Amino acid sequence: MKRLLVVDDEPHVARVLRVSLVKDGWSVEVACNGHEALQAIATNPPDVMITDIQMPGMGGEELCRQLRSTPPARPFPILVMTSMTARDQRSWAQELGGIEFLEKPVSPRRVAAILTQLIAREKNNA
């Protein structure tokens, strides 16, 4: 079973993703901010991570920077959720590279399709 880590301080977002993606055979873990995410990644790195940007404590940008500066043993694709209106706030992620965007409100179907693509791409690269 593929494991997805959702990092978001709004529980409903994570829950919506969980109930929709469980049907497609994903197991979904939830972290409320960057710190919790780093802990979860240290104990058991996921196959994919989806993260919000604005969160109390450590936000999505800092989380991604930390993951780039000290990469986990097994790297994984990262999706960042942004609002449609905040397109201009993406430059940091483009600098870091290898980060894809999801526009909020997220459509679980689209997420499922994107995850499938990402996994297929990873497989091809491996």
Place this chain on the structure above:
Amino acid sequence: MPEGHTKELARYGRWLLRSAGPLFRVAIGNAEGVLLWPAEADSALGEALGACLDGPLITDCMRKVPVADGAAYAHPAKLPDGSGDGWLIALPSLDPAPREIDLDALADAMDDVAAAMSDASRLNAEMDLLATELAERYEELHLVYDIDRHLANQDLGNEVLQGLLQSCAEQLNADVACFVRPADNLTISAAHLSKPIHNLDLVLVEMRGDLFRFVSSSRATVVMNGMDDSRRPYILTDMPYKVLACPVFQGLEMPAMLTLLNHQSKPDFSNSDRRLGEVMAHQIANVMRMQGMFAEMRRFTEQMAAALIEAVEAKDPYTRGHSERVHHLSMRLGQALRLRSEEMDNLHWGSLLHDVGKIGIPDAVLCKPGRLTADEFTFIKVHPERSYEILRHVERLKGAIDGARHHQEKFDGSGYPHGLRGSSIPILARIIAVADTYDSITSSRAYRAGSTHEAAVTEMQRVSGTQLDPELLDVFLRVCEDDPGLLMRLGVRREWDDH
């Protein structure tokens, strides 16, 4: 198990530990005999968990479970994450061995914890249900946003439908989204293929037949996932796809249908897909209704313009067809000049209506054969300004008016009504002037027969730069050369006709 749930389970475990008292070790496990809390492996607790159902009931719910070192106590409980049934286990510690166990107190403790866990489980299940519902609403919202975006950005041609279908295929993750309107032989489709479909054209053609007839007679959405569906042989032959077909209504009629196709390897079309498909079909119905209204408005406008032109031409039978021909030639010139579509629209109306002001000229002047007196010519010179006065009441024609008002200006500034010169004459007016001059020379009038094309060209070249814009004239002559059929269609005489 997700992080949050582990923490939650630990809270129930510690609660049970406190309520059961120091004589017990306790555990929580699932129905498959997997120990969920505490995290450390414990063989005695594991053994008890595995044997829960073997023990007889000793209270309403609590069982006494035989284990190697005596007995454990087990109480069924719902797991708080909603994942199903589980067990609470209490195992009396051996050191010091309890002399007497207060089973009632233990059963009460177990009951309380199990009840709380069951509440949590129910709440969690309810939340999941709500989240599922929310997820579907998100999908609808996304689709509606997309539809909205498409409808806002474009006029209502079939490109809008094409865009809507593309969104629909992507949002619903369907291989093909297709709109068919058999009465007009219209099929518009968008693909978002997970795997290729080699005979897509054939598939689309087939949908116009039996599938459409079936949906149209049932007047309801048709979902066919199974390849062994009993309706399949009557509806689709040789089409191994999952089908979702929604009727598109216009009042009581069903002129069209929206169909989604998926490869067999994709998940079945669900109720939520069905609902989204119906939302989409509804929006398409709205687009069609608007297209109909749009077309009607356009027809109305054209007919009103035709009536106006008829009014002008009724005054002078010899100018019959003049407005049409000038319009036709002006549009050809506009195309050759690659005018923007907005400009072309202005040219369309400006050229058609350029002579509307002639309504105000007395018949005696307008239809007089032979030369006009200076006074009579003054009447003629007023007509472009009259055109302006008539057309300015129509807001829609705002951009077109200048073309009509200034089509009698001359390139050297000697024209009327304002004596504009060169590029200060609006481009549309300069275009109409070329077309108007050409048609005036080549068409027959009350007092003379129309000249040949060649004579017209000679005459126009003579006044190039004084009366007409030389650059536009060059373009016009090129258009005539490139398409001799154009002159034939306009009924222009050629030099060789005379011989």
